[in-house]
Amino acid sequence: MTAAKPRRRAPVFDVDQLLKDPEIKVIVTCGSGGVGKTTTAAALALRAAEQGRKVVVLTIDPARRLAQALGLTELDNTPRPVRGLDAAQSGKLQAMMLDMKRTFDEVVSAHTTPDKAEQVFANPFYQSLSASFAGTQEYMAMEKLSQLRSQLVAEGEWDLIVVDTPPSRSALDFLDVRMIRLLTAPARAGGKAYLKVVTASFNIFGKVLTRILGNDLLGNVSSFVASLETMFGGFRERADQTYELLKGSDTAFVVVSSPEPDALREASFFVERLQHEQMPLAGVLMNRLRGAAAGLSAEGAGAALERLAELADDSPASLLAQAALRVHVESVRAAAHDRAMIARFAAAHPDVPQRSIPALPTDVHDLVGLRAVGDSLADG
């Protein structure tokens, strides 16, 4: 299949150079849902490992069969070796799925005494927060990255961490760290800001707030904040470290998109956000680019179809040729659509290196498939 290239000359994203660069220690993939982000992250990790690097890939919510291909059967926050690698190089690959709740619990445990940790775990507000807070996944992915990164430095077990981020805009929320700003406000304001909010609300707006929120909720929030207070310093420190780490020259962000308007809109958002924050954006991978194998034009195929229709011949050869020509017309249409979408994106971001990954007929379920995706990253 000929990989369609963007009409406008955006710089080509040299993926192999990125994967081989020993200075790069962290690769973060981001993009909207449904673009094959997790598969791409896994393919990058596998390719790097088969080129000799010692890689750990952190995935969030992978497709079941992809998880199985990586040897992952449960959320357990522990990197597991991926078997079946090409042994020609001395690389290795480990994979893990993020367990959000457990990571949150680990952070709490690491920053407080067992007694206090138990109190926090028992708080209904914590239970609700750790399971469902919209930013928890993002924050916890970064927390886990930070842990892995420390291990990388300390133990040298890996030399490359590939992190897949949650499929939403808030994946980048660690950049403006809204949550962290909120969580760490007490530390900045002498450790009492939220207590102050809560206490003050009892005094000044006590009746109003209590009427709105209900007494129990406010009480739970208050004790939650109080019990977490000792940990805020730890949170903030780690968040700052992670932020600095991701800004460093040993990190590379890869934005993954598909040639669909919604996905490209999100990709633009990610690109602009990363550039604005001066985060190291390595390039954009356009996944699932559809192409046509045959060079015949849609008009040529249409004319041939008409001739066959005029002959009204029901022979298998004629029917097969008609089906093939219809498929070709559809392939040409799809390829033109995808090329046009990519050209628009390239025009809006002429300075961002790009590369396309051809669409595969079926989903990737095994290392062979991941390897094929990896190979297509290096071609042409």
Add this chain to the structure above:
Amino acid sequence: MVTGKGGTGKTTVAAALALGLAAGGHRILLVEVEGRQGLAQLFDTPPLPYVETRLAASQGGEVIGLAVDPEAAMLEYLELFYSIKRGGSVLRKMGAVDFVTTIAPGLRDVLLTGKAKEAVTRKVGGRPVFDAVVLDAPPTGRITQFLQATHEVADLAKFGPIHKQSVGVSTLLHSPQTVIHLVTLLEEMPVQETLDAAAELRAADYRIGRVIVNRARPVLVEAGLLHEGSVDEQTLARGLTQAGLQSGVAVGLATALATEVNEYSQRQAVEAEADDQLAAAGLPIVRLPELSPPVDVGGLFELAGALEPREWQYPPNGVRS
């Protein structure tokens, strides 16, 4: 409620659904809650403020758009129920609004669904202002949690107005007045997520409306045309020669076209399998074709025509009887 895995086109389907429901003189509110301004993009309008804005006329009816901002919804809520406009701004200064809308996701979701409830029940002169409210809801992975937030908050806040509000919203969401439509593509992951979400929603006692299969691929390759599942290139080359191509050209072309047909039929097989899985789950399915070029307002009307949502029946009691 319209949900779907990311990339399945749930916003597009929500918009087409709203247009379809508006046809025939109905007034439909189309609500987005994720701050993406997807509706403005689709209808080619400037970003929507937190104000009801007319998006389109549809056969005597109209679609009004609204992008709900949780913070504004919170302040509106305070104002509406407590007349504490100033209190609201003080709360904002104190970080309480930020706190509630960001840190306490359950409250955030309750405010969003609460806004939908307010629109559903709003009346002027004894008549409902909107005939239906279409909510472009969070994705399938989060939809049950989004709807269930009302329960969690009702449990967290055991009394008080938020408790009462949560119970009211929850009652509406579980009533026959609410249905959840699931948008999917005929691909492995979206179908799996759809099946998972459908099971979760049913277990939590919500009503599934339709599974809307978006961008369905036409069946172009009948199995009978293939030889053991793939194209016989010589047969294809003969057919191409009949079509007037020179035999040398036809042979070369046959190889490339065979690749295209084989890949297409593989995708067809994946789609057929996905289709079977959905059918086996007993979910009512509606199919939408892929539009080309990318969907614009005209395309939305085309999709609305393909959906015909006014014809849908919802047993036992429909959204509209």
